[in-house]
Amino acid sequence: GQQVMQIPQYQHVQEGEDFTTYCNSSTTLSNIQWYKQRPGGHPVFLIQLVKSGEVKKQKRLTFQFGEAKKNSSLHITATQTTDVGTYFCAGPYAGGTSYGKLTFGQGTILTVHP
Amino acid sequence: EAGVVQSPRYKIIEKKQPVAFWCNPISGHNTLYWYRQNLGQGPELLIRYENEEAVDDSQLPKDRFSAERLKGVDSTLKIQPAELGDSAVYLCASSAYRGYEQYFGPGTRLTVT
Numbered sequence: 001g002q003q004v005m006q007i008p009q010y011q012h013v014q015e016g017e018d019f020t021t022y023c024n025s026s027t028t029l030s031n032i033q034w035y036k037q038r039p040g041g042h043p044v045f046l047i048q049l050v051k052s053g054e055v056k057k058q059k060r061l062t063f064q065f066g067e068a069k070k071n072s073s074l075h076i077t078a079t080q081t082t083d084v085g086t087y088f089c090a091g092p093y094a095g096g097t098s099y100g101k102l103t104f105g106q107g108t109i110l111t112v113h114p
Numbered sequence: 115e116a117g118v119v120q121s122p123r124y125k126i127i128e129k130k131q132p133v134a135f136w137c138n139p140i141s142g143h144n145t146l147y148w149y150r151q152n153l154g155q156g157p158e159l160l161i162r163y164e165n166e167e168a169v170d171d172s173q174l175p176k177d178r179f180s181a182e183r184l185k186g187v188d189s190t191l192k193i194q195p196a197e198l199g200d201s202a203v204y205l206c207a208s209s210a211y212r213g214y215e216q217y218f219g220p221g222t223r224l225t226v227t
Contacts, residue, residue, distance in 0.1 A: 033215060042205060043157065045215040088156050092213055101170045102216065104156030 002027050004091050006105035014113050019076040021108035023089035030092060032065055032072045033102065038085040046074075079112045086110070116140070118219035120206050126225045132194035135222045139187070139208030146183055147216060148191050149205040157205055157218075163189060164212060196226045 003026040013019050023032065031050040035043040047056055049065035049072060056063045062075045076083055086107040119138040127133050139146050144165055149157035160179065162170040165186040174181065178197070183189040193200055203223050207216040 042218040042221050045217065048215055101159055101162060104158070106156050
């Protein structure tokens, strides 16, 4: 079945440093979604990328979707303590009754030291 | 706009006991999802509803888990009997349509002793 893998599993940074997490799918994706889960919280939708090679920015966050639509990355510039949490990528199955079913990666846990 | 509502937030039960979780999705959202999240892992889909119809239930342990979504709005997920390995956070999410971004509720943290 479809697998979505994220690296690294953990990332510890000093406040102000940059952070990047990578997501790779075993199959081509119709789109990719990113979610953030704060400690003790629930996943919150951040963004969806649809087009091959697409790049989207949200303030200090930059999201990329690979040309082959099998990988994606999230880059945070100058991390802040508010960035702490687990970042998940999620890829949907395409076609048939499974369309819309998301497969989540295992997440990257980001800690930021002030 | 109110978010996804779940109850209870926490539940502690002994193994072999039954337990039920309730979810009220965002108004107007056709698609409802139940996920299980174990510590340090991403959410795993248990079942997805399109209105009242259950689809994508291949990960639902049907011998002990059941779910329903009456009238295409609220949903209930039940476990009977619970096992130690069922301890996890059970998340409900909804989306306007399948494939769209999902909005998660706060989850129910289940501990089976």
